[in-house]
Amino acid sequence: MRSLEKERKNMTNTLKKTVLSALGALMITSLCGCSSESTVEVNVDTKAEVKKLVDEFYAGVADANPMEMTTVVDGTQSGIFTREGTKLKYEDNVNNMVMYMFEENGKKYFLTEDMDQPTEEEYTYNMYNSTPEMVLTMAVLGYFQDDQQEEGLTYSATKKEVTENGKTQSELKVTITAEQDGTKAELTSLGTKTDDKVNHITFSITQGEQSMSQELDFKYDGISITLPEYEIFDISDYYEHTDSPFKTFEEAKKAAGKETLSYTIYDNLVVAVVNHEGKLYQLSSEMDEATTEAYNGIDFEADDYSEQVDKLLDPLAITDCVDFTALSLDQKTLDGYVGKKIGELIDEGFGQNGYGISEESSVIYLDRNDIVYEFEVTLPEGFDTEKDFEFEDLYDCVVTKGSYNDTNTSLLPLK
Numbered sequence: 246m247r248s249l250e251k252e253r254k255n256m257t258n259t260l261k262k263t264v265l266s267a268l269g270a271l272m273i274t275s276l277c278g279c280s281s282e283s284t285v286e287v288n289v290d291t292k293a294e295v296k297k298l299v300d301e302f303y304a305g306v307a308d309a310n311p312m313e314m315t316t317v318v319d320g321t322q323s324g325i326f327t328r329e330g331t332k333l334k335y336e337d338n339v340n341n342m343v344m345y346m347f348e349e350n351g352k353k354y355f356l357t358e359d360m361d362q363p364t365e366e367e368y369t370y371n372m373y374n375s376t377p378e379m380v381l382t383m384a385v386l387g388y389f390q391d392d393q394q395e396e397g398l399t400y401s402a403t404k405k406e407v408t409e410n411g412k413t414q415s416e417l418k419v420t421i422t423a424e425q426d427g428t429k430a431e432l433t434s435l436g437t438k439t440d441d442k443v444n445h446i447t448f449s450i451t452q453g454e455q456s457m458s459q460e461l462d463f464k465y466d467g468i469s470i471t472l473p474e475y476e477i478f479d480i481s482d483y484y485e486h487t488d489s490p491f492k493t494f495e496e497a498k499k500a501a502g503k504e505t506l507s508y509t510i511y512d513n514l515v516v517a518v519v520n521h522e523g524k525l526y527q528l529s530s531e532m533d534e535a536t537t538e539a540y541n542g543i544d545f546e547a548d549d550y551s552e553q554v555d556k557l558l559d560p561l562a563i564t565d566c567v568d569f570t571a572l573s574l575d576q577k578t579l580d581g582y583v584g585k586k587i588g589e590l591i592d593e594g595f596g597q598n599g600y601g602i603s604e605e606s607s608v609i610y611l612d613r614n615d616i617v618y619e620f621e622v623t624l625p626e627g628f629d630t631e632k633d634f635e636f637e638d639l640y641d642c643v644v645t646k647g648s649y650n651d652t653n654t655s656l657l658p659l660k
Contacts, residue, residue: 285408
């Protein structure tokens with residue numbers, strides 16, 4: 246009897262342990278199920294707090310590589326920017342153009358499918374490479390660039406994060422309102438992201454009865470850019486640094502018989518092109534801090550804007566001179582085009598640059614290696630200048646005279 250009683254107690258204890266273990270396992274499983282899903286919401290209503298959320302939410306988006314950003318404005322797709330390594334692609338849906346940019350041997354190039362050769366354009370490359378940053382600044386980031394709280398503006402933001410099975414879905418809604426003269430303006434942005442990748446932003450602004458909306462879609466996987474076939478034309482073989490025949494821009498302007506020079510500014514570098522005695526010169530000078538400040542202070546819409554620029558920049562001393570005459574066509578070559586049709590010049594590698602067509606006189610502008618040439622032409626018999634026409638309709642125009650006209654700023658600065 247004692248043996249049977251002892252066995253019964255052992256069996257009872259074993260059963261209790263089994264039940265307790267099962268209950269423990271059930272509780273652990275239940276707790277794990279609850280902890281795999283969580284929701285966090287943050288609401289703020291000061292500029293500083295909103296800025297902090299915005300900076301954290303969009304950190305790294307502008308510099309993401311690889312990435313694809315599609316822009317939709319008021320429901321219409323306007324462009325697609327793609328970056329893969331040092332290659333860039335921009336599909337301009339508004340102008341129906343596709344542009345490529347890339348780096349090779351430390352140089353930055355620009356290329357389209359219609360171009361036989363890429364052109365070296367560091368400025369253009371850098372500008373397009375900053376497209377995501379510029380778009381994000383206009384849509385979201387640009388409203389927090391200073392720490393002051395402007396009078397009449399209100400800021401608020403709500404950030405929600407939902408984590409489920411190890412994946413976090415987040416959204417950040419930012420609202421900025423302003424009221425002036427009884428009219429209320431409201432800017433709203435809504436960004437969504439998965440884990441640490443922003444995938445969509447909706448931005449809208451309303452003021453009275455007017456409104457504008459913009460959507461940005463982002464992709465980071467499966468990004469690839471295939472460049473059109475190209476052969477690099479090394480432009481550096483066609484120019485050289487030389488002593489300047491002029492001491493100042495003003496002296497160059499007088500020698501070239503110009504009323505004003507076309508100045509191009511790169512940060513504090515001033516560049517101008519002069520055609521003098523059959524030679525093309527790029528003249529450059531660096532503005533000091535005071536001159537740079539004075540230049541930036543000139544009102545672009547002032548009636549005497551050009552006069553103010555000339556007064557400021559004409560006296561600058563030339564610090565560098567580049568002779569790029571070898572890049573251009575000489576007058577003998579241009580004279581050889583007399584009697585040819587514009588279409589023949591296009592076939593030889595010239596690009597369309599513009600035209601001025603009338604019954605009195607007709608001029609067509611073509612470029613080659615970023616040098617622009619002016620061709621006086623006779624129109625085809627029966628050509629109606631009053632009707633709408635495309636550039637291709639001018640292909641049968643016959644050249645009567647050719648001359649140097651200008652240099653595309655995309656060629657500059659030659660270094």
